[in-house]
Amino acid sequence: MKPRNLILLTTLPTLFFLFFWLFYPFIYDIYFSLFYFRLTRPELTRFIGASNYVSILSDPDFWTAAGNTALFIVSCLVIEFFLGLLLALILSFDFKGIGVLRTLYILPILLPPISVGIIWRLMFFPGMSPINYILETLFGFKVDWMGGGIASYLAIILIDAWQWSPFIGLILLAGLLAMPPEPVEAARIDGADPIRVFFHITLPYLKPVILVALILRFLDLIKIFDPIYAIVTGGGSVMETLSVFIYKRGFKVLNIGYGAAVSVIFWIAAFVIANIAVRRFKEYLV
Amino acid sequence: MVKKTTILAVVAFIILGIWTFFPLYYAFITAFKSRIEITYWPPTFIPKEFTVHYWIIVWFDRPTLAYYRNTVIASVLSVIISLAFGIPTAYTCARFNFRNRADVLFTILTFRFLPPAAVVIPLYIFMREARLLDTPIGLAFIYGAINLPIVVWVLRSYIIDIPPELEESYMIDGYSRFRAFTDITLPLIKPGLIAVSLLILALSWGEFLFAAVLTTSPMGKTLPVGISEYMGGEWGYEWNKIMAATFYGILPLIIIFLAIRKHLARGLTFGIVR
């Protein structure tokens, strides 16, 4: 077979498959977004042009959700980076049994986010929160984690950090372990103490790996949904991100047209950001 | 100096250890507590009465077995689908340097980061029309699609590590390119292939948003959705049952995690970090 045909035969089906499931629905989003369309009242469906967009963009709740998403992304990235770096550093020590610890300490990564959310919901649940008990015993105060506002915001960051700091830790650890020993050794022979070695040699060396970890984390955080859902559902107070906003306005209320319009905005924003971000990986294409 | 570092490291290990394992521990022992004990204040950190009752009962007072079955079907099928599309693409993108290769690869990768929430509404309508609502088959296709970028990128990185000379040499020995792929490359990337299969199995296993929207009948739900529904309604405070169910749900994932630990960084970074 000619290489050209082989390439077409192997790439086109994949692209088609992806487009069918993940792009074609977006076209539908655009279509629906131009209608007033409730699943429960199909007889009321009518073309309304850009009205859905107008009402979204003038809806303060939408802007709050967008702002919340941005805020979550920034706070989670900062906290997870530092925790992840700390984790990577201590796990890079070499002693007997470190292999087991390296596995155990990154365990949360592969747990389903929704299960993680449920486990933490227990940790935060009013009236039975062991965290509140510890806080009360040690510091004499309690927090209403699920009551909305700053506390809920903190709770969700904690959940995300718990699950994903190990992800950053895992990547940085891989970077640390792949680091050639010579630069550190050379710096030691030059007479540098461990702290200088860390800032002058190790950290600059890790820079590309850190960038990869943060970009991937960033792109995932845009979609943040599960932990918030876990905290919010069944009575928790509202702390909406864009994903939750679509879910609630579009789906739970079954206002498809409106939800589709939010989806279009969100999809385009995510696509542009993701496409720019992933192209930073160009150097890894070989 | 050395001693100070060691002490600091030990302290960090302990703090991070508590932070990582306390929630898991507490959730785990909660599943052994009695109905009354879970409401105790102060909460108990070691169950006073130790009962396995709820570990058994969760199988019966909800269709947990059906959840399990749906999850298994959806995730296993999604692995097959994404490998079927992904392996050929990964191979040509690793072996041929064609003009639009970078665009193809980046387009594929971008799809991984699109928010599911933004396409879930049309997919709901589509699935309803296609009569795939409430079936694991429908979910399997979607999971296959969202995991396809991982398969392409990760397997591509494993294939690149196999020198093309091996295949060429095999072709010069007298075999076709297809045989060279099946006899040489495939056996050599086997560890990577297994790892990436288990990784996407795990990711499909725990997917929530699509499953929550696209399954509505009790018998059609997957584990994450089923369990999340324990939280509402009359079950809302039965944390022992919720936790038992949760742990049943994550147990296979812990086994997968242990199996692919060495490939995890590479798998989660699309083959970028080795």
Added chain:
Amino acid sequence: MVEVRLENVTHIYDKRVKAVDNLNIKFIDEKLTALLGPSGCGKTTTLRIIAGLIRPTKGRVFFDDKDVTDLPAEKRNLSMVFQFPVVYTTMKIYDNLAFPLRLKKLSKEEIEKKVKEIAEFLGLKQYLEIKPIGVPADLKQKVALGRALIKETGLLLLDEPLTNIDPKARIELREKILDVKRRLKQTIIYVTHDQAEALTLADFIGIMKDGKIIQLGTPEEIYERPNNTFVAWFVGNPGMNLLDADLVETAHGYFLDISGFRLPIPEDMGKFVRSRISETKLILGIRPEHVDLYTKEVEGGIPGKCLTVEDMGALFIETVRVGEVELKVKTTEWVGEGQPIWIKFPGEKVRIFDKSGKLIYG
């Protein structure tokens, strides 16, 4: 200015691999000693033990009779250049060179003076203001060498510093290392697998194999009087011809019986060899360039046939068969394949080893 001494040093990796095996060696002050050996012989491990980057499993390391075995690398006050050029890519080349001095807390003026001096010496002046990213390996290695020299320590360790340098740039760096050796009174330990570098640069060569020093001597001693067959084969290009032989004593004097022909040897040599071995089996060694080769029959010449000729430009390497053995001969004249030839072994160039490979005559 530093005499380095290893006493009974043994190093075992992963509880299994014995990289260095009970090593005793003294590196003479202000001389360049090369550790030469095939890959995996333990030479780099030895160097890293001296640097303090590895703590030996057993044994002590002394600098001028001071036991430094427990001292970490940063406190040993030595400098080192690695096989893979190590530069700090986040700093300008100026700061790379200044880095060790800043750690020593020298004044700004002093640092500037020294950096300028070193940059001048290594030809780095026009590069001082750039960061060493994407620059060729030889430039990086010069920066690394500069960083090693600027500290003015008494001990310089070089770990295959030319191996990863492009062959053209190697010539210049080699000259710089020779310059360093001439100008500074440093003890230099130079690890290499390349006999050319060792023979050229070193005052002393230590040949290593399987974690042991097999021979330590001047390049001339190593080349002329290899004390065993491994050294004889390893050094030289091609290595020494080594032929199994049998010492025969007859009424007409001594002969070496090599399968298919006999080589008469002088009386005193025969006697000497006889007195040193218990049996008659031995190994005769002769370097390819020392075999005399004739295309016409000569008195005392052993007849044979030329098998293959390798044209080496300036010289030819002939593989010839005499009796039942093959040996290599270096010639300046081309001799065609299949042509009859006669060879002679000049007595003073013949080396004799016992069956275990130890030198007994020559």
Added chain:
Amino acid sequence: MARLRIVELTKVFGTKKVLNNISIEVPEASFTSILGPPGAGKTTLLRIIAGVEPPTSGKIYLDDQDITLLPPKDRNVAMIYQTFALYPHMTVFDNIASPLRARRLSENEIKKKVKDIADFLGISHLLERFPRELSGGEKQRVAVARALVREAEIYLMDEPLTNLDYKLREAARAELKKMCKELKYTMIYATPDPLDALAMSDHVYVLFGGEIVQSGPTRKVYDFPDNIDVARYFSFPAMNFVECTVKHMDDKVAIKMPFTDIIVQKSEIDISEGEYIVGIRPHELKIMEKPSISGVSFKARLRLTYVIGSESIAYADAGETSLAIHVPFIYKIAEPKEVFINLDPMKILIFDKEKRKRVWPR
């Protein structure tokens, strides 16, 4: 065995022409080298001959059959890669048996053939091992065995000696040459090393930047390079080049170089007046204590000597010009010193300064 003919072959990758209008003829049972620096297109050329890479244009004939479009499995060409390309998940036996299995031979036949070739190459004891358990030299033998186990029309070798250490290389050259002669194989050997080409091949094609710049019998190309680039590349040690001016004086010709003049009869060197570049091989220069009566002698300052195995290269400054001199034995100097250098005017090459083409010898 077959002869190979390549006609006007061109290969374009993207916008880059990696091979440009290549025409090659390889006679049956001959050893042909493709000599060129890394990146010249040697590997691509071999891969096109093997059929794993299609050419952009041009034809390839095996005897008289056009094989340009045949897939590799249908053209019976064997190739040995620089990295040996052993299949890591197969034993040595299965590696060697692979081309036989592709031809659907019976298992008994396969066993016999593999055993024969393994005996021939001395690797019978390795058949049950996996490639990772082999040393570099053993891997190379297995790769050779896999190529030789079937009777291919053409054998292609892509730098099979590059990944061996120098001790193995010096033995491998003679062996490879001998084997090809004995078995009458048609061999195409790609290498960046002028010594490989010189030592082994009957014919050489010099490939620069995807173009063949010169071809012919190996020693002829070596002795009479068409231009400066070939002369610089295909010489070992690398040739010295000196700019000169040629003046006619009656029946004499004066070649004025910066450090000395060569004056010869017009009958000896017959070129017109003008600016030229002289090429002098390092082994045509001799170091002397006193000026010699024959040839041309001039003063120079011996700067350093570099020992390469059993030979040396000395670097001397004659005025502003640095010259490399090959010395066929180990030669070292402690300090730079003044010497005389002798040169035989009949051994020089003269190139046109503008066109860089050889003008003498004609």
